[in-house]
Amino acid sequence: MNSTWLILAIVLAIVAVVFFVISAKKKNAEQTPRPREDPLKFSDGSADFGPDVLGPGAIVGYGGVDYVCRGAITMRQGAYTWHEYLLEGGRGGEYLSVDYDEGQLNLSWWISRPDLDVQPAQELTVEGVRYRKVESGVGQFYSEGTTGVPESGRFEYWDMAETGGNGLLGFETFSEDSSPEPSLGWKVLPGELTVYPAPRS
Structure with missing residues (x-):
């Protein structure tokens, strides 16, 4: 038992x-x-410059001036995406470009210069500064707010940089029947800008 x-x-x-x-x-x-996340993901300030923060209605403070974002252009070339934000409040024709390339946040401040009589080239000297071509290409763009370009379409770009300096020279075309429009710019750091997010609705 x-x-x-x-x-x-x-x-x-x-x-x-x-x-x-x-x-x-x-x-x-x-x-x-759960996939592991980069612990320093937003240590470079990129959280303040995403498309969910910047956009029409956002305020960008730079150099003692508060600029209102009037419009945004999203630009895509293959898997690569970057943004341009058209601003009002300074000299006019100013915009901020934001791209995140290989984990690196890149910010550039631009001023549109349609008065410059220059065309894309391998090397150019503009207002005493010498620039060399960095890259060029074509892609698709999508816009919102007031931008002066269609809601979507094809664009071309031609980027140049100052040799040994911080200056930038860029050309963009947003329609087949327009000439490349030049802009002068320079790199900025996240700490130089203060961003007040765009309204949600």
């Missing part, structure tokens, strides 16, 4: 262990591991 109860107890113990192991494996299989 005692041996019967002993055998039954052993069988029940084995069943309990098997059930526990199966339950644990099933639970682990159902839990998809």
